[in-house]
Amino acid sequence: MANIFFDHISTTPIDPRVLEAMMPYFTERYGNPSSHIHDQGQQALKAIDAARAEVAGLVNAKPEAIVFTSGATEANNLAIKGAAEAWSKKGKHLVASEVEHFSVLNALLPLRNRGYEVTTVKADSDGKVDPDDVRKAIRTDTVLVSVMHANSEIGTIEPIEEIGRIAREREVLFHTDATASAGHVPLDVTVAGADLVTLSAHNFYGPKGTGALVVREGVGLESQIDGGFQEMGYRAGTENVPGIVGMGRAAKIATEEMGEWSFRLRRLEKRLRDGVASSVEHLHFTGHPTDRLPGHVSFWVEYAEGESLLLFLALHGVMAASGSACSSNLKGRDEDDLVASHVLRAIGVPSDICTGSITFSMGKENTEQDVDQVLSVLPGIVRRLWEMSPTYLDYQKKVLRGG
Amino acid sequence: MASGPYSAKVMDHFMNPRNVGEIEDASGVGEVGNPACGDMMRLYLKVEGGKIVDAKFRTFGCGAAIASSSMLTEMIKGKTVEEAQAITNQHVADALDGLPAVKIHCSVMAEEAVKSALDDYRKKNPA
Numbered sequence: 001m002a003n004i005f006f007d008h009i010s011t012t013p014i015d016p017r018v019l020e021a022m023m024p025y026f027t028e029r030y031g032n033p034s035s036h037i038h039d040q041g042q043q044a045l046k047a048i049d050a051a052r053a054e055v056a057g058l059v060n061a062k063p064e065a066i067v068f069t070s071g072a073t074e075a076n077n078l079a080i081k082g083a084a085e086a087w088s089k090k091g092k093h094l095v096a097s098e099v100e101h102f103s104v105l106n107a108l109l110p111l112r113n114r115g116y117e118v119t120t121v122k123a124d125s126d127g128k129v130d131p132d133d134v135r136k137a138i139r140t141d142t143v144l145v146s147v148m149h150a151n152s153e154i155g156t157i158e159p160i161e162e163i164g165r166i167a168r169e170r171e172v173l174f175h176t177d178a179t180a181s182a183g184h185v186p187l188d189v190t191v192a193g194a195d196l197v198t199l200s201a202h203n204f205y206g207p208k209g210t211g212a213l214v215v216r217e218g219v220g221l222e223s224q225i226d227g228g229f230q231e232m233g234y235r236a237g238t239e240n241v242p243g244i245v246g247m248g249r250a251a252k253i254a255t256e257e258m259g260e261w262s263f264r265l266r267r268l269e270k271r272l273r274d275g276v277a278s279s280v281e282h283l284h285f286t287g288h289p290t291d292r293l294p295g296h297v298s299f300w301v302e303y304a305e306g307e308s309l310l311l312f313l314a315l316h317g318v319m320a321a322s323g324s325a326c327s328s329n330l331k332g333r334d335e336d337d338l339v340a341s342h343v344l345r346a347i348g349v350p351s352d353i354c355t356g357s358i359t360f361s362m363g364k365e366n367t368e369q370d371v372d373q374v375l376s377v378l379p380g381i382v383r384r385l386w387e388m389s390p391t392y393l394d395y396q397k398k399v400l401r402g403g
Numbered sequence: 404m405a406s407g408p409y410s411a412k413v414m415d416h417f418m419n420p421r422n423v424g425e426i427e428d429a430s431g432v433g434e435v436g437n438p439a440c441g442d443m444m445r446l447y448l449k450v451e452g453g454k455i456v457d458a459k460f461r462t463f464g465c466g467a468a469i470a471s472s473s474m475l476t477e478m479i480k481g482k483t484v485e486e487a488q489a490i491t492n493q494h495v496a497d498a499l500d501g502l503p504a505v506k507i508h509c510s511v512m513a514e515e516a517v518k519s520a521l522d523d524y525r526k527k528n529p530a
Binding site: 303314387389391393 | 417420425434438441442443444445461462463464465468469
């Protein structure tokens with residue numbers, strides 16, 4: 001039985017070409033870019049500047065707009081807190097959608113405690129944010145609007161171009177978290193009107209531990225890490241040179257090959273979507289039917305709990321993810337760490353019949369055979385869970401009674 | 404086979420749950436939990452001469468919930484009503500070689516299910 005990785009939304013395998021590009025920077029070219037008086041330092045500095053240009057190319061930004069970070073979480077923190085602090089004289093109000101990643105939502109919490117106000121904009125049942133709601137939420141003291149490009153859990157792509165236009169009209173900064181989308185769907189920061197964009201290398205076949213915040217010229221942010229003067233003063237600390245080199249190479253590959261990946265992934269997505277729709281009853285897809293990440297299929301099944309579905313899939317070699325109430329944090333310290341998915345609640349999935357959705361996120365190495373293997377095991381797993389479920393039994397009895 | 408955060412015993416009971424089903428003429432039925440909270444268990448008991456002669460369950464829930472339900476039914480079969488009444492969630496968790504900290508509530512659900520089913524039994528069979 002082959003192992004099938006259908007969890008690319010959590011991370012992607014590093015592309016061998018990316019690893020190859022990184023390797024010399026662990027051993028032969030180990031210089032510190034800040035110590036560029038000698039060859040070792042020079043090589044490192046040149047390498048990160050080349051990577052800066054490659055990452056900029058992925059989103060049509062200027063190279064000097066790229067601020068490398070330790071990942072998307074740090075980039076989101078820098079965007080939210082950095083902008084709020086730098087622009088606090090203008091106002092202390094921020095706008096964010098309710099389906100944002102935790103690293104946006106939780107970065108807003110300490111700001112609330114410091115006298116900032118946050119307006120949360122709702123998403124509809126497809127997980128889409130209405131740009132008009134953003135418009136209505138903006139006040140004279142608003143400094144920043146944050147709406148993600150695509151949602152990892154349900155795959156929906158948000159109308160960021162319209163939101164960016166509104167933010168520009170109202171002279172408010174616009175941040176978009178493109179962790180799930182960058183390298184998978186085209187993103188042009190000039191078209192999106194985004195002042196701040198979060199990128200994550202390991203989500204597009206690059207290394208973990210490296211991300212970037214795209215900072216449009218003139219935006220101005222308060223640095224969140226005090227220290228030296230790396231990354232134009234936005235982010236102190238010796239640069240993760242191998243990681244940055246890897247992110248650059250991954251960005252270059254994605255820029256060139258994204259169209260081809262996406263074409264293949266759309267076909268796999270359709271095969272999987274049509275396959276589960278015709279073989280599993282009581283199945284509800286989540287997210288927008290068409291405006292979604294390529295290769296992303298998410299749904300929930302009535303009377304079948306999410307974690308159990310995932311466990312059985314894992315036993316069949318299929319690795320997928322869940323926004324389940326039960327499985328969200330198995331390593332948590334106590335039960336307070338078990339939280340139902342805020343995204344599923346936001347899109348109105350009824351919590352009394354669903355405690356977990358399944359997210360299949362395919363990547364460039366997946367094949368039609370992988371999809372067919374998933375389709376060959378899923379209906380049986382669902383049936384098995386139904387047979388154990390008291391709620392399914394009640395449903396069947398109701399049907400028999402003609403209810 | 405251990406998988407992810409679970410012990411081999413939890414996985415065994417998850418993959419091959421014992422005593423899944425219903426008892427038509429049950430002496431007592433207990434239902435605890437709520438699907439909205441992520442898990443729900445229904446336990447059926449057949450009591451004869453003060454002894455639990457059969458136990459069946461249906462559970463909606465995660466791996467730990469299914470394994471706790473299955474283990475509980477194994478533990479109470481053959482026990483007297485008094486002995487079953489004394490079973491705690493710790494007994495169930497121990498029998499499964501432990502549960503992750505965030506999953507202790509699943510063993511609590513098993514304890515509550517047997518207490519609820521025994522309450523139902525006593526209601527139907529007042530001393």
